Amino acid sequence: MQEAMINRAKQLLADGSVDRVIGWKRGEFVYDITPAVFTSAEELDADFVYDDFTAANVSKYLVKESKKEGKILAFLKPCDTYSFNQLIKEHRIVRENIYVIGIPGGPKLDAERIKANGITGILGAKNDNGTLIIDTVYGEEKMPYYEALSVKCLNCKSKKHVVYDELIGEDGDILDSNRFDMVEKLENMTAQERYDFWREQLSKCIRCNACRNVCPACTCEKCVFDNPDSGVENKAATDSFEENMFHIIRAFHVAGRCTDCGECSRVCPQNIPLHLLNRKFIKDINSLYGDYQAGEDTTSRAPLNDYKQDDCEASIVHERGVE
Amino acid sequence: MLKISLDKLGKLFEAISASQTLYIPTDREDGAAEYKKYESGMKLSNNLNTLRSAKDFFFPQTENLVDFKMEGKNIEVIDVREESEDFVIFGVRACDARSFTILDKVFLADPVDSYYKNRRDHGTVVTMACTRPAETCFCGTFGIDAAAPEGDAACYSDGESLFIEAHNEKGQKFIDSVASLLEEGDAAKLDEVREKTRDILKKLPLANLTTDNFGGDKLNEYFNSDKWGELSQSCLGCGTCTFVCPTCQCYDIKDFNTGHGIKRFRCWDSCMYSDFTKMAHGNPRLTQLERFRQRFMHKLVYFPANNNGEFGCVGCGRCLSKCPISMNIVKVMKALEVK
Amino acid sequence: MQVNDNKEFQPLIVAFCCNWCSYAGADLSGTNRLNYPTNVKIIRVPCSCRVNPMFILRAFQRGADGVILCGCHPGDCHYTSGNYFTRRRMTLLFSMLDFLGIERDRTRVEWVSAAEGAKFAATMNEFTEAVRKLGPNRRLEDLRCRKQ
């Protein structure tokens, strides 16, 4: 796959169809891959990488990149195409300046999940029939492949590319994922249990803003949490309230816009399952206002910018669920 | 050297925590280690290092500086400083131990930061030598020996016993306070353990990284390097690297209006943030390139320039693991070095 | 939040009322001398759709024990569609608060027309009682703001 991508990118650069390529660059280890812009065949040959550790969603970079002169080739995984569409819908990227090649997606590996299994000194990793064999400074280690997968890939919603100019590899289907299972599990807990769960999780937050800054839906010119005039700005959560508020408001601001790409949970240095907050909104929207998948198209009205006269009342929250 | 059998570690912790607050690295549910206040039965983590660094103990993420009580048009100033209680941080790794020396240079230099000093005076740092360094480790680059950590007192394990050695008066006081649990032991085997660790360190992927090309005199060489554009292009501008870094020491001071008064507090700031060091006229570093450059120039050039050649990095490798886009000081050093 | 040793817990209730229906409804309950507790403090907004979730969180942060939003009945919005947006926004917000384990009886949306002075008073009585039963807001308060 990597070879095919490099070759195609070189072709498009050579015939002048594109001026730049956004993809991923290899690092010091097998897993520390950085999104990068390439401008020449030499750079591509030397550093371009696409493998089991290439998890980052590059669509958000296009907000800036597509406004530059010339055309850019973007390699998008299925989940990334949803983010891409949503950005088109919100007029955040210039479609004409981007040539999209759809590429097969995950599941991707997450080095942090390997390390959480006590494996250290990672030099290489390969999947052997459901077992991940890891080459380390201390010799070969093994762990179940499934446990090494990135959180964002565990409940993949779709292998289908919702937008592309060309595809490398086959297009997949929308999957019947069980992505709401954990949300449902939480919903079935008592309020006290839910409170305790989230307190434990959110108290880990160090307000590094990685979740926000990586989020393809968070492309505000100035975020309310950076704006002293907004009344909610802060650089650290000085009280548990602020931990709650940051994540509630962030989830609310992306409600109906979040494509569930999972980047927030992938990058959280404290492993907070932030995607559950977004999925809660998605699940509510689906069940209360009809199925809606943000990023599936570029024209439909976002659920929070829409209404029906016979929408349910807010009291539905009081009427359902566990106390 | 004094030692205690590893299976009696719990007793040691009980003894320490009986007289003062003890913090040890312990595993949490997701497998990551973090420092926690010791409670009976708590297990020492086997992880190489904690997810967050140990700097919180002396330089917490947020800290109240002063209160203002407001009633109508009257304002009263309330000093909230209190003398800290004595505490012990146990199991600090060599890299984090060195980070305190670096923070000291900032906070204990004139004018002394009384909030920092208060805690520093009351905290005893008991370090733990590394035996299983990770691929992300490069403390050696900064002259740190992971097998022989600094700190007030240091611990070494030979697999059966924990050997404790004092480095200063504070460390000796700590050892004296638990002396009844300790026995004299033969430390001969420790050299072997240390050598083994040092052998592993030499084989790590980053073992050959050096600071030879960096230092206080390199400002002109690197400031306008054309590498910064490429290096910073995918930086998200989040604060993850700065917040997991044991040596990053920048902070902001803010006022919070509680409705009946003002709490003036400081909190960690990140040079990666767009409003970092924002002043009345605006912001001196307007692009992410400038902000990104600031962080690494500070660690590799400005800090040594002002601190007798000491670098602002200890090679703990946290940023290598945690950066959402895997950009880090190692990549920066390697890229800048290429002429 | 006001706690008096001898008396029962007195919750602080913040009510956002739209100018055209609910605020007028509140005025009407005043005109008709229909009592409701002093715990309720009203903030006037042009339309219920002006209420940002941030305002609601802010109230809890600062010590409110319950927040209620009142607007025109669906279909009667002075601005045609404002309360329809309010309804979706608040349904989702309240559901999220519930998901985080915040007591769901601390928040409410009620439609009160300018003619429903009696409904306004009854709603406030009922809501204040419900919040009183829950006790002080602890799960979404900011300790820094707690009164000494």
Added chain:
Amino acid sequence: MQRIGVFVCHCGTNIAATVDVKTVAEALGHEPGVVISQDYQYMCSESGQNLVKNAIKEHNLTGVVVCSCSPRMHENTFRKAAAAAGLNSYMVEIANIREQCSWIHKDIATATEKAIILGKAAVAKVHLNAPLTAGESPVAKRALVIGGGIAGIQTALDIAEAGFDVDIVEKNPTIGGKMAQIDKTFPTLDCAACILTPKMVEASQNEHITIHSFSEVTDVKGFVGNFTVTIKKKARFVDETKCTGCGLCTEKCPMKKVPNEFNMGLDNRSAIYIPFAQAVPKVATIDPNYCMMMKTGKCGVCSKVCSAGAIDYKQQDKFIEQKYGAIVVATGFNPINLDKYDEFAYNQCPDVVTSLELERLMNAAGPNGGTLLRPSDKTHPHKIVFVQCVGSRCDDSKGKPYCSKICCMYTAKHAMLIREKYPDTEVYVFYIDVRTPGKNFDEFYRRAVEQYNVHYIKGMVGKVTPRSDGKIDVQASDLLANEQLHIDADMVVLAAAIEPDKTARPLATMLTTQMDTNDFFTEAHPKLRPVESATAGIFLSGACQGPKDIPETVAQASAAAAKAIGLLVKNSITCNPCVAHSNELMCNGCSSCEKVCPYGAITYIDKEFRMPDRTTAVRRVANVNPAVCQGCGACTVACPSGAMDLNGFSNSQIMAEVDAICK
């Protein structure tokens, strides 16, 4: 820091009996920024107002808080007083300590405490108030009426009567609309043409009215007082200014087999045609789909016979652009298409007709010259079955959920007229309910039943089956007698539901007005603003807003005209200054605000910005038109970055109130 004056009103004993006003004034006097705090018996009285005015001058106040009755009562009074003393009127805030405090609480201590808190909230808000100035925008003194039916004609006549220029845009070759096709009107049974055609002529002759027939609105820009509308005058291939309407061309035209729309396709017209004798403008139109000359290039008869030389086969669509201050929508209705109603055999049997077709069949100017004959064999029908609610009050996808409102009455009219003219004809009406709310309506219906012996049967028609003998078998149930009926009818008349004209939906998009799910235009307020749309300057006339009969339509048409005139008489309109505004530096251009704006007040512009990183970039940013915005604030919450804020109710002001209350 503001310099704030606080004025606490006793309202006689209304407030002072339960709120200790002295304590309130004293407490608020200690708030930061408050430089004077006073109480007074009646703050709204002239001397009370003078107290405020003098304090403003004496203490150089920049803000005023009045603790008194509801702002709905006296906010304006105090704003005017402040303005009179030279203070911007939007620097005044009211703390409602009467309706929302003294009148509902009994305990003086707690009521006083609450009054102080409400006062503090108002003080906190005033600290963040900024002077606001109402903007002004000029009004173009011309109105546009879209649709030339009775609604449009009436509205245009009324506006012209007031002395304003008004243009009617009608998509058909003639004005007149549905009413022109109707034979008689209920409940008076006077002839529709006799009352409508004089109005049509009046409209054409009025010096203030311009009729653009055979024309469509293709673009609308601008806002209240200042619309720019593009009108497409479709090519009719006849020069309107030359044609005298003599009709010679229509007689001589060899192509005579064109279904006549005016007669609902029940007879034919020629390819060049004038819809009906009293058409306005009385100008011929060539139907290019049938004209031999246009299709084959061989013919040209009309051109040869036209002495005025009006025929122009090469005529093109013409676009004109005009500025208007007000727009009235009068796009009317159509009966729904009955193709899907197989059970009524509408498509299989020519003797199953709609009510509007029946109007033409009975009309003296209709296909049969006013004699009611079956379309199939031109024989006289002896048994006629009327079916009510065909497609109305339906919950399936075929029909409409609403009541079409006019069918009960016109069916009674039809039944009565038939029984009057042809007493030998039996008439059955199947209904769900008979709805006759209207002046003289129920009396009219009862006459049909009692005087004319029309058989009204409560029940549904299940199936209509044409028989080979020419009869039509109608199967129905009589719900009251609880029996199944079979009627061998000669004719069946279906009261088809009515729906808004198909052109209404795209028009609504152009006008940024709202529609309901049935495509009826939504009025600004269902009770209090029934002829205004939510978009300022756009008014609604007639059935485009909902099913209506003629008197209602005319009443609404005149009401819409009155509203439009009310706007046009102004030289400029004062805008409400409490409107939304967008901080362009923070705006993402994401369109969320635009989507929730009920008034179409938000547009997007591409603007060049100097960015924080020293680059220059063209960014898409939201732009609020203050003349159109009504200040609801929906956009402020839809905006994730907080770029959108509302004057007078800003985020910071509301949060300051929250803080003060929770303190």
